[in-house]
Amino acid sequence: MLNYVARRLLLMIPTLFVISLIVYMIINMPPGDCVTSQIDELLSRGDANALARADELRALYGLDHSVWYRFFHWIGGVFRWDFGLSCQDTVPVKDLIGERLMLTIVMESCTIIFIWTVSFVIGVYAATHQYKFGDYAASFVGFLGLAIPNFLLALVLLYVGKVYFGVSIGGLMDPEFIEKPMSWDKFVSVAKHLVIPTIVIGTSGTAGMIRRLRANLLDELQKQYVVTGRAKGLSPFKLLVKYPLRHAINPFVADIGHLLPEVVSGSVIVSVVLSLPTMGPMLLNALKTQDVNLAATFLLFVAVLTVIGMLISDLLLAALDPRIRFGAAGEK
Amino acid sequence: MNSLVLSYPRHSLWADYIRAVGGCLLCGLPLLLLPVERWIGLILASGFVVFALFCVRTLLRQKTRYVLSGDTLAADGPWGSLIEWGRLDRMKLAYYSTKRDRSGGWMQLVIRSAGARTVKIDSSLDGFYDIVERAAQAAEACELELSHATRVNLRSMGISVAGQEETV
Secondary structure, eight states: OHHHHHHHHHHHHHHHHHHHHHHHHHHHOSSSOHHHHHHHHHHHTTOTTHHHHHHHHHHHHTTTSOHHHHHHHHHHHHTTTOOOBOTTTSSBHHHHHHHHHHHHHHHHHHHHHHHHHHHHHHHHHHHHTTTSHHHHHHHHHHHHHHHSOHHHHHHHHHHHHHHHHOOOOOSSSOGGGTTOOOOHHHHHHHHHHHHHHHHHHHHHHHHHHHHHHHHHHHHHHTSHHHHHHHHTTOOHHHHHHHTHHHHHTHHHHHTHHHHHHHHHHHHHHHHHHTTOOSHHHHHHHHHHTTOHHHHHHHHHHHHHHHHHHHHHHHHHHHHHOOOOOTTOOOOO | OOOEEEOOOHHHHHHHHHHHHHHHHHHHHHHHHSOOOHHHHHHHHHHHHHHHHHHHHHHHHHHOEEEEOSSEEEEESTTOEEEEGGGEEEEEEEEEOSSTTOOSOEEEEEEEETTSOOEEEETTSTTHHHHHHHHHHHHHHTTOOOOHHHHHHHHHTTOOOTTOSOOO
16 A cells, blocks of 8 residues: 555656646736736826836736746745735735635535545435435536536526525624624634535535446446345345445445535625625636746645545545456566 | 475566665655755655665665475575464465455465564465464464454465464
8 A cells, every 4th residue: 555655656746847837927928017007007097107117016916026036936836835925915825825825725624525435325215215215316416516507506596595594604604703703603704604505505515426326336236235134134224235235336435536626616606796805706817817836836736635535536546446347467 | 395495486576676666766866956945855865765765675685585385484585584373473465455455465474483574475486375274373373362454364275274263
């Protein structure tokens, strides 16, 4: 296993470097920079010193250096938890992302736990009650979840919450806790507000997972060893848990790697709709204003989450099921 | 059965050394050359420890020779062990791959006999097949229950073990 961990880690480090390089270069590709729009605004107001101000701002943000210099300066700063200055408010990126990053991690973690828990229970129920009412109901809910875009579900819940229950669903905490340090009351407020975003973002992922788990488990349940076990008089629970469930859960575990980036990118529009103070809306704004340091930092975090998710799922799979696959050839 | 003396081939050991040193440099150089935030430093230091352990493991492999005989498998070297086939109480054959399609991977055999230290052998070892075949015979003789993964991996190597059909 040490061999496996070392090889996977060795792949991870250059992967993260290459992703951050590509992302940084792509964000820099469009013509102009984050100062351009600020200067256009000053010129439209008739500010005679606008062009001189542009040079000052470019020097401040390091835009007078080559893109390679800026990249290596930025990536060097990452080790010091210093991601440079954001063009939007001329404040360090680390100050802008602090609480948002934490809230995003909390929200995404809750979403993933929701997806796993709900889809595991419903998927197993649907497979063990094939073609019964419960199976049809789970399939119907699953297809609904797949078909309804997250942002639309968010809008519907906003409307229903406001019109029928008189509650505001937007935000991740009550207004009085915004910009306040963490306290027990703030924690409770965040926990209450997390429910709706978690359901909205998690629904589509849950639907996909239910379908996959149901299909895998049905495949296993139809195999000969299950029939033999049933004929020998094993209890249905033992017959389900001992082998079929264990095998059917492998693709479930393998999905962790895809789940993390899907949840992060899938939550951007929902966060805008529900006014959630997470990284998504800020990333969108950073990309629109060509705020390279801020956008690259966000995307680096997404890449780190993806790579860590892949590592966790690969390690779990290697530990749970170290079988050779059909067509996979060993080195020796 | 005549004794077979087996060891890891030089190219496989060198590849592992290159991986270990590469990993140590990737994790260690930023720690040495850059001012690093505390918890990022912790992550890098953990990575460095993993690669350092990997380097030590490779060194142990280089210094170890495996002597396969009809009754025993002796791992002769630092952290050595003696597996008595007649007292085998653990056998696991796992397959690992870092590729998404799980091709181009390697096997790992884990065996232990009562009272002895566990021995882990990778498929890059010369004569790996002979050891696995002997271990499978011993597992059969000792009526050891093998995991599903081990049975599948044994079958993929063309080795069958009687009494290890799919059971529930």
